[in-house]
Amino acid sequence: MLFGFSFMGLTTAFTTYGIAANTSHGVVPGAMIIATMVMMFTAYSYGKMAVAFPSSGSAYVYTQKSLNPAAGFLVGWVILMDYLFMPMVNYLAFGIFFSAAFPAIPNYVWIAGMLILVTFINVRGLKFATSINAFITIFAFLFILIFIGFSIKEIFMEAGTAALLSFEPFFNLNESFTYTIAGAALLCFCFLGFESVTAFSEETVNPKKTIPRAVIIITIGGGLIFTCVSYFSHLIWPNYLTFNNSEAAAYEIIKHVGGKAMYSVYLALYAFAVLGSAMASQASASRVLFTMGRDGQFPKKFFGVLHHKYKTPVNNIMLISCFSLLALFLSLELVASFINFGAFLAYTCVNIAVIAHYYIRKRERSLKGTILYLIIPAIGAALDILLLVNLDVHSKILGASWLLIGCIYLFRLTKGFKEQPPVLKIEDNYDMDLKDRNAYKGNGQTSLT
Template identity: 25%
Template sequence: MTAKTATLSRGLKSRHIRFIALGSAIGTGLFYGSSASIQTAGPAVLLAYLIGGAAVFLVLRSLGEMAVRDPCAGSFGEYATKYLGPLAGFATGWTYAFEMVIVCLADVTAFGVYMGFWFPDVPRWIWVLAVVLVVGVMNLFSVKVFGEMEFWLSLAKVVAIVAMIGAGIAILVLGLHGDGGPVGVSNLWSNGGFFPHGAEGFVLSFAVVMFAFGGTEIIGVTAGEAQDPEKTIPSAVNWIPLRIVLFYVVALAVIMSLNPWQNIDGTGSPFVEIFASLGVGSAATVLNVVVIVAALSAINSDIFAAGRIMYGMAERGQAPAAMRKLSRNGVPLTTVSIMMGALLLGVVLNYLMPESIFLVISSIATFATVWVWMMILLSQFAARRRMSPREAAALKYPAPFWPYGQIVAIAFMVAVLVLLAFSGDTRIALIVGAGWLALLSGVYVLWGRPRTPVAGPAGQAERAEAEPAGAEAVPVARS
């Protein structure tokens, strides 16, 4: 393959990007992780999801502003390099790749838990190994095949959740009862109140709630392979509010109305547990199929996103040049292989510590996710401050509420990181996160501020090593 053809292809249509983002947002955080947030805050978690979703919407609008103005592979890692400096870009890119590995570990773990619904005697690590191999191979196809596959996987989740909400409302209207307790909307306030654990439980739930929204920033990663970024990116971002209200708030409100919140124990997906406790076995079986599809979709998106961010970093000289190697279909082979190798760690962890692995992994993922979101906000803030009034007025997709919305969102992200220190279960995330950022800083210094090569045929001149951090000539994925 010649260097001329070694570029990412723009094979993602608007519907692909919308559903890739949907696949990232509707996955383990909703179908499995929501149990932990419900246990922490009770019904008040609905308010936490609304507030957290509003903050994430501001993050995505800020990212969308930059992605429409400058669509590129690597997205926010490149924007951090351009507007905050090379160290910030280096740390942001690698932290996002780290986030995708950790989130993917949570997703493959959840897949093993779901399979235990049917095969309780089969060790979880066997299912984890199987899904890593299957989804890894799926990511070796062209991006158009990936987008089409993710479209149908995500569509299946959307249809199933809407059907579950409809079935749940029907059960509420008919007043059916099961083994779990009384059925009714009053469950949202009659079991210790709407805030059963007080303000403390409500605030602490954000450490778990924000994990659920991790992966939505993949919208920016897809910009380098979007056929028409000026249309597809805004369309995908604008879906976020509806998604949050429908798939998180309404769905979980129905779940907690069908069964008192304290009965949701986290041994499996609360969606499956509720219908099983109501004696609707067929519905529980169908929903278990759905949550398995959701896990596959999320893992699929995680591997895609990590591969593209590492490819973009390699183009900027912030990762080994081998990560720029593409297949004939325009797929970054090395990065996909690295993700598959990293996910094999999930097999080992599920063998060694099957009971506690999910909470540990999800808290670490929350740190990485929120840190990346904060860097996106800071990058957009720095970018906008550099613009002249004419440039700002010419933005085709400006972020709203400038600059106060961004300032509030940044403060919110800092607060979520601080919250991780207040629980013994999540404190490890701060320790691992601080260690990770220290490691990246050390690697950056020892690496000697790596050069940013120009992608193109062999023999072309590379950028000078002394190029300013804010230089405009960062390579962009080409069609």
């Protein structure tokens, strides 16, 4: 849960508020509720597949085992686009924001410093990183509670108790509902990372119960927190057209509510949130690479090995860190455009994998089974496809280019599609109990092997 919340970043509700307000024409809380409902369908499917295949490969493994190895490889390839570029987004945002706040220090110093810190923490292992994430998540949650408390005080002093309850943030009869839907599509970005915890199935005690619960709690919890933040932000600043800068709307709202002191606290929180998100995304990416390397999808001697002491995929962590150095040369807009394409494509395949595994292969075709394993995941897949086709043209072009590169590599790996790509062999580990998993612990941490 800590990794999932850190990957998503609880402060995302602040940083996206102004842009979402413009897109939804001021109905951010209503759009956030719709986004939460949409993501719940996919969260449900991730939970079901985590029960069937408790492996660190996440969407890659689910598709490989339920559909076919080639589809699994391509899903692993596109989800890597998310995991590889998400740390870079954090580094870029951190560099842009803090170089603006402290212009005497160059942008590249902030980027390089955060990158080194994240890499060091992840090399040390999941247990150490979880301790850091616990602090970051608790700090972010406390700040949100303080913000809500100050907001209630501000609203009460200006308009009285009655103003605290309003349906206006959820509905705007003077605007088309299509704006709310557009806002919901944008705000699904806030939830990216809820599925990241499935990459830690092999480092989690009793993953068949723990992982599905964590995925659902992260999605619901994130949705509630994001909705509360956007609701009180709307009450504090109801006219979204009066922001001086929509991208910096959160700063204007926070200053209005708590003054410079709260703004300073938010600066510190933002730094911690970037650290947590970059750390979680880098850790997840390294484990997906490890699983694909262990399978032989990538060279096993490099990607499929662990550090002898920390039991972490150090080679993959260092490779991702080197890749993230591109943040010194690329723009935030270009990098961010990659992310949604890979996410929605992978989410679609996970929903389809539920149908293939449970409804078709296991023949769960009773009334209950039809609802749970056909109708619900089919709705989730349809919603994900809808969001995918409505992405901007840059996202689709860049995403399709990345997918084409993956197809070319797969063509070479399978000798012109004449052979099946290597397949993950984990069936013998599915029913591993707590005693078995404890046998894999090393240096106080659970080993990926």
